[in-house]
Amino acid sequence: MQDFLINQWNNFTNSFYRNFIEDSRWTYLTSGLINTLLITLGALVVGVVLGFAIAMIRTTHDRTGKLGFLNAIAKLYLTVIRGTPVVVQLMIIYFGIFASVQINAVLVAIIAFGLNSAAYVAEIFRSGIMSIDPGQMEAGRSLGLNYSQTTWKIIMPQALKNVLPALGNEMITLLKETSVAGYIGLRDLTKGGDLIRSRTFAAFMPLLAVAAVYLILVLGLQYLVGKMERRLGKSDRR
Amino acid sequence: MIAVKNLCKSFGTLDVLKDITTEIKKGEKVVIVGPSGSGKSTFLRCLNLLETPTSGEIWFEGEQINSPKCNIDLLRRKMGMVFQHFNLFPHLTILRNITLVPTTLKLQTPVEAEQKAMALLKRIGLADKANTYPAMLSGGQKQRIAIVRALAMNPDVMLFDEPTSALDPEMVGEVLQLMKELADDGMTMVCVTHEMGFAKEVANRVLFMDDGKIMEDSPNPAEFFANPQNPRAKEFLSKVL
Numbered sequence: 001m002q003d004f005l006i007n008q009w010n011n012f013t014n015s016f017y018r019n020f021i022e023d024s025r026w027t028y029l030t031s032g033l034i035n036t037l038l039i040t041l042g043a044l045v046v047g048v049v050l051g052f053a054i055a056m057i058r059t060t061h062d063r064t065g066k067l068g069f070l071n072a073i074a075k076l077y078l079t080v081i082r083g084t085p086v087v088v089q090l091m092i093i094y095f096g097i098f099a100s101v102q103i104n105a106v107l108v109a110i111i112a113f114g115l116n117s118a119a120y121v122a123e124i125f126r127s128g129i130m131s132i133d134p135g136q137m138e139a140g141r142s143l144g145l146n147y148s149q150t151t152w153k154i155i156m157p158q159a160l161k162n163v164l165p166a167l168g169n170e171m172i173t174l175l176k177e178t179s180v181a182g183y184i185g186l187r188d189l190t191k192g193g194d195l196i197r198s199r200t201f202a203a204f205m206p207l208l209a210v211a212a213v214y215l216i217l218v219l220g221l222q223y224l225v226g227k228m229e230r231r232l233g234k235s236d237r238r
Numbered sequence: 239m240i241a242v243k244n245l246c247k248s249f250g251t252l253d254v255l256k257d258i259t260t261e262i263k264k265g266e267k268v269v270i271v272g273p274s275g276s277g278k279s280t281f282l283r284c285l286n287l288l289e290t291p292t293s294g295e296i297w298f299e300g301e302q303i304n305s306p307k308c309n310i311d312l313l314r315r316k317m318g319m320v321f322q323h324f325n326l327f328p329h330l331t332i333l334r335n336i337t338l339v340p341t342t343l344k345l346q347t348p349v350e351a352e353q354k355a356m357a358l359l360k361r362i363g364l365a366d367k368a369n370t371y372p373a374m375l376s377g378g379q380k381q382r383i384a385i386v387r388a389l390a391m392n393p394d395v396m397l398f399d400e401p402t403s404a405l406d407p408e409m410v411g412e413v414l415q416l417m418k419e420l421a422d423d424g425m426t427m428v429c430v431t432h433e434m435g436f437a438k439e440v441a442n443r444v445l446f447m448d449d450g451k452i453m454e455d456s457p458n459p460a461e462f463f464a465n466p467q468n469p470r471a472k473e474f475l476s477k478v479l
Contacts, residue, residue, distance in 0.1 A: 138325065142286055235372075
């Protein structure tokens, strides 16, 4: 029994050494992690900014009847982006649109994942804005604020609070979706684990390490979102 | 102060207001009564353009407010409105509910706005609630805050849209009391209400609306409630009194 355990332990340490220490293979994971974080953060910014703009166009159209042309474009955008897989969009943008241009693959990934995330963020924001009682807009307007002042000071703070859980969800999804970035020859975290596997022919340990890193990142995100929720939720206490 | 000429309003094929012409003078306390669906609330909401009239003219202090040239945001500052469901801003403290608009529009400095808000809160006995959130207040307290929030803008006229209809019965008195004090201070008021007692006591003019029209316009509320001229008004009062 003791021999068995010692044997197992030795196997583990040998495998660990071969997969991560030998030839500094751990750097596949760290450099991949940096790319994954860059893509996620960049795409998050693109997604939130563009998604917010789309949500404003859609709700302004629904509430006032203006911006008909922009609203039609926004609806088409949502249909196309949400109707096709992100990995296909990524490849279309890299191998199609930017085929003849020298461009950093990370930048392409940021654009592709950002454009994709924007469609989902737009609907999240829209549901948040629509969830606010129309009486709030009327109260703001009746006091003399204009449409955009009321939107910024009264509607958005409440809408943001309502959509925070869904927005956190989208951030987590985005982080994990970037794992297909390897399709355009980009060395992200997942690809890093894959490269180790191709050197050592061990599948289990590198993939387990990759999974653990994603999990830790998601836990960090969850913590941040939870903290923000508590901060914005202080007006709910009775 | 407010002049309404041939006002019509339709929602789709439904005609809610049918050719209403009337005038509201400074200092008047007008109470609008009538059965539900008669167009009372729509009429009130047309006065500050929360509803856009289908046709007709509305004039406020010498300006036609439903003309494209008019900046309605400027005129609304002078018309306070109180809603059935209070519509306090739930994400802001009571104090901030009152000071938000005067400071955002730079009509008052933050210090001035705060002092004025505290003075108003003291007057209604809710100064201790300044830093709490609307969720912690009772309905009656919320509605009184909503009234002083409108007063903080120094309006020339106050519009009330069934201000006590969403309140528990024991809360109605405190809100009506505040409205009565406002009336005694000389505020011009237009109030849609089902509180006939309040109408009798405070109003100096009653409009009875039915089917999108003003059926009876009485400068003497006591006389109106005792002896309505219009047959529909008679029928309505016999049901509610």
